Amino acid sequence: MTNVNQLNGLILAYLGDAEIEEKVRYYLVMNKHCSVNELYMLAKSYVSAKAQTAFFNLMSKEEILTDEEFSAFKLGRNAKSHTHAKNTAISIYRISTGFEALFGYLKVTGQDDRIQELMDFCFKNIDNVEIIE
DSSP states (O other), rough: OOOHHHOHHHOOOOOOOHHHHHHHHHHHHHOOOOOHHHHHHHHHHTTSHHHHHHHHHHHHHHHSHHHHHHHHHHHTTOOOOOOOOOOOOOOHHHHHHHHHHHHHHHHHTOOHHHHHHHHHHHTTTTTTTOOOO
């Protein structure tokens, strides 16, 4: 097992992105009865940089992240990336990278129950977050 402290924020974000995508797809399949195309479009909107930023902002407002989790977020947010999503402000892209790094950190450290808690928080609030345009 690699020491989590040896992984940079972008590596954690890479792993977290996959974890979030899997949880969102499972949630949608179990809770939304629609076509595969509609599932794809919903998943795409829920894992967008703007949606992830909105979820992170709500988590911050509700103060549900531990200091350790916030540090993992900052590893991703502060990582130097040479790319960013089209039509998305760099500030939003960095927050979403931090959000993904948080989930990557939780996965690497074996905190699957915490991943599910945070994803459940997102799903519970999915209709209440303000997506930044």
